[in-house]
Amino acid sequence: MAGADGNGDGPGDGGPAPMVWALAVRVVALGPPYAELIVELGPGLYQAFAENVLDSGFVLAAGEPPATTAVVEAGEDVLIRLVLVGGRQAWEPASEVRTSTGWQEAARGRNAVVVLVVPPGTWPPDLMDLDPREGAVALTRSLESARAAGEVLHGLARYARLDT
Template sequence: MGVADETNNGRAQAPMVWALAVREAAQGPPFAELIVEVGADLYTDLVEAAVDSGFTLAAGTPPDTSGVVEVGDGRVKRLVLVGGRQMWEPDTRVETSPGWLAAAQGRSAAVVILVPPDTWPPDLIELAPEVRLDVFIRRFEQEQRAGRVLHGTVPVRVVSPQDSE
């Protein structure tokens, strides 16, 4: 993953885990969600940037923030925070599904959820799909109750290849 800002332009960092989800709503169109976990060495930086961008503890309705998720070429390109001064990019291709894009367009935004390191157990991918979801949800809820999950609503901007490189 590359994290770039005014002071560390392009420095390589520990990997991030990115996941896309579509959550049904009680009313209105579904919500597009982007769940992001970073390694312990980046967590403090990400939390500071997110709070500076308007993210809050994940309870209640996610607030509008100054962050932006940029997508293009069928994938998430980056999460932009702190008025464009910090860009968090996945180190692997994070595919956007038509359903996720439709949910983002339906709400004109996505909900970004930032979870602390080790919320995704390292062996999660080896579990059966129905067990995997249960294990992740239990870990997520535990971190949320402990006040270690942040969330915020961000616009989703479609970028062309020349805008994103």
């Protein structure tokens, strides 16, 4: 899992987190694994972002994510942007979000990325201070709680590898 926030302050350091990005690979029983992009925006950006993802075809996270008009663009080893609303809106991490070989392979394998949009406050506040395994458990628990509460949006975005 890798993440980046919008201003250098983020979960665990006491500062605001206007935009936090995390990457994960989800292994499934049938077929190749899924690349996932999990995005949390702070209250000041969340409403506009939520409108963009809904306009792109995202729905409440229940069942399989629907195909959307969204595109996740990545370079050789870095996430570049999430393009929404048929190419009219682009959201970029303010700092570098590195992709792993496994994440890139999963994205290429399905030519798609599952994008999860979580509401402000979903990231555990001390996430960056935890051991990576403990952090993964804490984040998973928080994501499942938000999903159960009907607060997570999801969709399947096309994957585009760009030469950087």
